[in-house]
Amino acid sequence: MNQNFQVISSSPDQLYQMIIDLLPCYISIQNNDLEILYTNKSFLNDFGEATGRKCHDVLKCSAFMCGECPVKKSFEDNAIHFGEDSVLTREGAPIQLLVYAVPIPAGRDRSVIEFSIDISKIKNTQKELALLGRSVALISHGIKNLLEGLHGGEYVVDEGLREENWPLVEKGWKVVKNNIIDISMIAQNILYSSKKKALTIEKVKPGEMVKRVVSMLNEKALSMGVSLRAEVNPYLPEARLDQFTIKKMLINLISNALEACERDREKNNHFVVARALAYNELQYKFEVEDNGIGMDEDMRKKIFQEFFSTRGTSGTGLGLSVVETIVKEHQGKIEVESVPGQKSLFRIIFTY
Template identity: 30%
Template sequence: MKERLSTALFDNSPCHIAVIDRNRQVVLTNPAFERTFANATHTTCHQLYKDCDIPCDDCLVEHTFADGIAHLSKEQGVTRCNKAIFYEAQAIPLLDEGGAVEHVVLISTDTTRTVELEQGLNQAERLANVGLSTAGLAHTIKNILAGLEGGIYMVDTGIAKEEPQRLQSGWKMVQDYIHQVESLVKNLLSYARQSESHPESVDLGELADEIVALYASKASMAGIALSTHTAAETPHLLLDRAAMHAALANLVTNAVDACTWDPNLDKDHSIVISIKPQDSGARIEVADNGTGISAENQQRLLVTTFTTKGMRGTGLGLLLTKKTAAAHGGALSFESRAGEGTTFRIDIPSTPHGVQT
């Protein structure tokens, strides 16, 4: 009876079931697995599940062989039809008569539809936020156009009056506002769309150093001390490097602005990028001692394209950073006191599966 029940469950289960040996070779599969992936025993699990010749960095099967404990994870793979599939996988030890782990049974459940629905909801939420903020964006564009008109007027009068300095100042205004238009359009498109991610192992310490090198000149010219504070061994996490670089750059840009526009001229302004390892991953902090944010404005900061910069900002930078953190399974948060400064934090888990930006 028990044997017949086990056979019936194995053959008719909608879950994908594979039995794997210590060499990562698949030795037995059920029909559901063969319909989704392939009927190819004595092939490695990473080849069948992910069409990859290299073993997974954080392998559930290896963990179970090592400690004899069941492990659960969210994964992304490739079907036999070369389509992306999201699934929850559980690795269960199969013991021999002596109690040693002889094989690992990997049971996976297809969650592709759930993931797609979640991504669709996230996309709808982003578009709704953009729609709710249309009036604010229109006001920003109006301000930019007014600035362009002012710059053009200075260029025209500089030419008419043969005043090179006035002409140069006007042309600089035109260039600055054209750059604002370009930045606004790029950020708006990036926020509204779902783009393909390119996750790779990233040394967060090196990423912080890159940002410091990028902003060192701008900070120095403004009299701001820009530095990093990292542990002796900084974490390596699986990230979309370009997206996280842009997110960190947004935070540092805001910090530089907060220090530059601080009316307290007696401060020795500083910005510190900290990388803090955590049991569940890592925390990236960008702390400044600039203007700070009022309690009233804090409630609006990460909800829509609200900005504390007036006509100098669009508010999209923080929404993009929030989106990037969420796409890596993390979160963006902050603490601030008006007149004292602000600290933004990006918390990232060590295994952010299915990164989507």
């Protein structure tokens, strides 16, 4: 150890180089043309050999200087500047950098040293915390709406019992049941999103699963004025699935379709069709189609994002996110077709 210390002590340049290479940041020195003159080891490892190349070419794969370049500003006013930017590593992975540009006076051949710190994890944590706050607000608002509906149904039941008006009791009880189903679905989606468990794969009949879920949600559909029916191929072979999660997937898709119909004020008659059919010789498909409000292209790109709700503050934004997770767990594929104001179709394709 003493020998190593003596070697380093006798070579200050090696000591400085070692310290620079051990720093947990990217360091580069650039001239006034933004040409890289020097990089430390961290920079070399993540961005490759950069000496002699333009900074924006190395970090952005671009022939043009960045709009708000801290290095260029430092050359202009001989002051320290900083900023944030998104760049690409040598493998093409995007990372977020906090950049400091510090001028190095050296006669005519001035240069600027750039220190860059990877803040991607911090940015991701900020996004996750913001998403968590939004999700809590969405879920709380959704549950509040359902509880208000539950209290409304309870009031109707109480009035019916007081007046011995049994049709009124039945009407109120249907409202109570529908809200209990919705609250249960929210709770299950939250649990599924927060805690993953191993799938229990077994042989099941896809058509029978569709018919059971349709039967379970039929009363809710009737109360919303929507015709819900199942279309299944009775000769569809058994498939290897996790019954619990596929049932959840179908419930979420059908519930989403029912809500799309309920929000449509342009048509008098609405329908939702749930299907289990052959796709080709090796694959089969579940489909849920509705003639509700439909979606535009921008919304179709966002619907599977966690906590994105097509219903604004009245939804939790978990349903379709859970659907996507379940499909991925079964190594399946999702296709979405939609015409704004007319219809939507979700197609889930699985291999036998």
